[in-house]
Amino acid sequence: MSIMSIFKRLKPDFWDHGDTGTERFKHLFNFRRIWKLTVALTAGVALSPVISMAIFDYNVTHDATESEIVLRTSRLVSNSRRTVSFFLSGRKAALDFIVHHHTFKDLKDPATLTELLEALQKAFTGFTDLGLIDASGRQRTYVGPFKLVGKDYSGQEWFEEVLARGVYISDVFLGYRQLPHLVIAVKHSLPDGSFYVLRAALDTQQFNHLLSELKVSGGGDAFIVNRQGTIQTPTRWHGKVLEKMSLPVPGYSPETRVLQYQGVGGEPLVVGYAYIAESPFILMIVKHWDELMKPWYKTRKELFAFLAASITVVLLVILGVATYLVNKIHDADEKRVTTLHHMEYSERMASIGRLAAGVAHEINNPLAIINEKAGLIHDLFILKEEYAGDQKLIGLVESVQSSVERCGAVTRRLLSFARHMDVDSRPVKFKELIEEVLGFLGKEAEYRGIKVNVEVREIPTIESDRGKLQQILLNLVNNAFAAMADGGHLDIKVHQRSAESISVKVTDNGCGIPERDLERIFEPFFSTKKTKGGSGLGLSITYGLVRELGGDMRVESAVGKGTSFTVTLPLEAKQRKRLDT
Amino acid sequence: MRVLLVDDEEELVSALAERLSLRGIDADWVCTCYGALERVEVKTFDIAVLDVKMPKMSGLELKRRLQEKCPDMKFIFVTGHGSEDDFRAALTEAGTAYYLVKPLNIQTLIDKMSQALKG
Numbered sequence: 001m002s003i004m005s006i007f008k009r010l011k012p013d014f015w016d017h018g019d020t021g022t023e024r025f026k027h028l029f030n031f032r033r034i035w036k037l038t039v040a041l042t043a044g045v046a047l048s049p050v051i052s053m054a055i056f057d058y059n060v061t062h063d064a065t066e067s068e069i070v071l072r073t074s075r076l077v078s079n080s081r082r083t084v085s086f087f088l089s090g091r092k093a094a095l096d097f098i099v100h101h102h103t104f105k106d107l108k109d110p111a112t113l114t115e116l117l118e119a120l121q122k123a124f125t126g127f128t129d130l131g132l133i134d135a136s137g138r139q140r141t142y143v144g145p146f147k148l149v150g151k152d153y154s155g156q157e158w159f160e161e162v163l164a165r166g167v168y169i170s171d172v173f174l175g176y177r178q179l180p181h182l183v184i185a186v187k188h189s190l191p192d193g194s195f196y197v198l199r200a201a202l203d204t205q206q207f208n209h210l211l212s213e214l215k216v217s218g219g220g221d222a223f224i225v226n227r228q229g230t231i232q233t234p235t236r237w238h239g240k241v242l243e244k245m246s247l248p249v250p251g252y253s254p255e256t257r258v259l260q261y262q263g264v265g266g267e268p269l270v271v272g273y274a275y276i277a278e279s280p281f282i283l284m285i286v287k288h289w290d291e292l293m294k295p296w297y298k299t300r301k302e303l304f305a306f307l308a309a310s311i312t313v314v315l316l317v318i319l320g321v322a323t324y325l326v327n328k329i330h331d332a333d334e335k336r337v338t339t340l341h342h343m344e345y346s347e348r349m350a351s352i353g354r355l356a357a358g359v360a361h362e363i364n365n366p367l368a369i370i371n372e373k374a375g376l377i378h379d380l381f382i383l384k385e386e387y388a389g390d391q392k393l394i395g396l397v398e399s400v401q402s403s404v405e406r407c408g409a410v411t412r413r414l415l416s417f418a419r420h421m422d423v424d425s426r427p428v429k430f431k432e433l434i435e436e437v438l439g440f441l442g443k444e445a446e447y448r449g450i451k452v453n454v455e456v457r458e459i460p461t462i463e464s465d466r467g468k469l470q471q472i473l474l475n476l477v478n479n480a481f482a483a484m485a486d487g488g489h490l491d492i493k494v495h496q497r498s499a500e501s502i503s504v505k506v507t508d509n510g511c512g513i514p515e516r517d518l519e520r521i522f523e524p525f526f527s528t529k530k531t532k533g534g535s536g537l538g539l540s541i542t543y544g545l546v547r548e549l550g551g552d553m554r555v556e557s558a559v560g561k562g563t564s565f566t567v568t569l570p571l572e573a574k575q576r577k578r579l580d581t
Numbered sequence: 582m583r584v585l586l587v588d589d590e591e592e593l594v595s596a597l598a599e600r601l602s603l604r605g606i607d608a609d610w611v612c613t614c615y616g617a618l619e620r621v622e623v624k625t626f627d628i629a630v631l632d633v634k635m636p637k638m639s640g641l642e643l644k645r646r647l648q649e650k651c652p653d654m655k656f657i658f659v660t661g662h663g664s665e666d667d668f669r670a671a672l673t674e675a676g677t678a679y680y681l682v683k684p685l686n687i688q689t690l691i692d693k694m695s696q697a698l699k700g
Binding site for chain 2: 368370
């Protein structure tokens with residue numbers, strides 16, 4: 001089914017009414033505009049709170065989700081920072097403890113240092129070597145996998161720093177065994193102003209372990225970079241250890257911070273970071289924004305679905321209600337217009353009646369005088385001897401008299417028509433009635449060569465409204481005449497149908513009515529003659545009149561063959577009390 | 582048969598009266614209701630032919646007045662106006678048989694008058 005035909009089927013009756021202006025009695029309203037206005041207004045009033053609430057809710061939940069993500073990331077960063085700091089400060093404190101509780105002399109002894117290294121390895125995993133460096137930067141004792149005794153560290157950057165700050169934590173570097181290491185060194189000053197440095201190397205396995213154990217939501221990654229952005233612990237997404245990370249190095253901040261970055265592929269990232277005090281490290285926690293927002297996307301989808309469903313339901317209800325109400329108004333207005341038409345029609349018939357009566361009366365009086373004068377002349381010719389004899393004059397007078405008689409017949413018919421404009425139930429002789437009606441249309445039939453055949457079987461006199469019957473017949477015969485070409489044939493048959501009813505059948509051999517129009521033919525305003533000025537009311541009024549008399553009307557038709565209207569009437573019309581009599 | 586014709590159209594009644602006279606009927610005519618009331622004072626009539634619609638007094642009213650003066654008088658109504666009201670009123674006053682519509686047929690009028698007198 002095409003969209004147009006669906007629309008046609010759904011289209012309410014009022015859609016095409018009220019804005020055409022071609023009808024004689026216009027509808028009071030432009031129904032289409034009322035409908036549109038109603039729909040627009042109610043839809044606006046009903047939907048705007050729903051939509052604005054949805055937008056508000058969207059914003060609130062969206063913002064809440066975002067700040068939740070930031071908060072959680074920030075918390076995770078803080079906790080992890082504490083863990084990392086604790087790891088480093090624990091090892092630093094161990095070295096501090098050693099230098100405070102052993103003399104330089106003790107530590108110089110490789111056996112003691114070996115003992116200490118073993119103890120450290122037991123207590124804290126990861127220590128690989130231990131070295132004692134004197135104030136001149138020379139390594140005095142070394143225990144570990146390499147032979148580094150006597151190595152001079154003076155002038156090296158890390159040595160300068162440990163001298164200046166008392167403690168040093170190195171970046172991660174590849175040691176001699178190609179394993180990532182970091183170095184922690186502490187300086188111990190003696191009361192005499194001299195000092196020495198204890199230096200330990202740690203492999204970073206433990207360090208890495210700290211972070212790899214963290215469960216980071218949102219496809220995230222926790223790792224450490226140094227302040228130059230070199231990656232110190234393994235990361236899943238952002239590069240290899242000891243290479244530059246793919247993200248820019250975040251600016252210094254003493255506190256935990258959360259930023260939003262664009263990833264390499266342009267994907268949005270949430271980056272939480274913290275500078276770890278007294279070390280070159282920055283703890284980074286990087287999460288994928290879209291992953292984190294997934295629950296929110298689901299909520300958003302549900303919100304949109306709910307909104308769409310609400311809007312659809314509200315719109316459907318509004319459309320239904322508006323259509324129903326406007327249809328009701330339309331029906332009422334249609335009824336009003338029909339009544340107006342009906343009234344106008346009856347009014348017009350009554351006016352014609354009054355006019356006919358007036359004309360007949362005015363003509364009747366002079367006609368009566370002519371009649372008497374001509375009669376007198378005729379009498380004189382016939383009865384008085386002094387005028388007698390002239391056959392020619394007698395003929396002339398007789399022709400005047402017969403013409404007067406014809407005029408009299410016409411005026412009597414007019415008067416009779418007018419008389420029956422009033423509504424009342426009285427005995428009606430059908431044959432006379434038909435003749436009276438045909439009297440009005442006889443001339444047209446004659447001019448157009450239409451043959452009218454009237455057949456009235458033996459029927460009882462019926463009690464009915466003569467005026468209405470006249471109108472019914474007049475309309476039917478008029479319609480038949482309109483449908484027929486010149487030289488057509490009209491049949492009027494009246495017979496008794498049952499003990500209580502008679503039937504009047506008016507059959508023409510005119511153009512006929514297409515089947516699709518047949519159902520609608522008694523509807524008000526249905527007209528095929530609209531372009532020719534038909535109001536589309538003739539048959540509907542006729543039908544109304546038949547119903548008023550308690551009868552019924554049927555139609556049969558074949559296109560090109562003709563149409564037949566059958567009016568069934570009760571012998572005694574149901575009396576309808578008229579208010580105005 | 583003595584007939585009084587009453588109609589406001591003088592041309593009509595005068596000719597009608599003459600035509601009736603030619604047929605041996607004693608016909609008198611007047612053009613007003615008051616004329617009619619005066620005329621019956623001086624002459625006796627068997628029957629009156631009255632126009633229903635006349636100025637000042639209707640034929641029906643005139644009939645009542647005449648009947649008071651001459652209880653035996655018969656009446657025939659004539660009208661040029663076949664309105665429902667006239668028709669019904671005349672029917673109750675005179676019966677269908679004595680109600681005629683203009684223009685009149687002289688023979689019909691004479692027949693009706695004879696009938697009225699017999700009835």
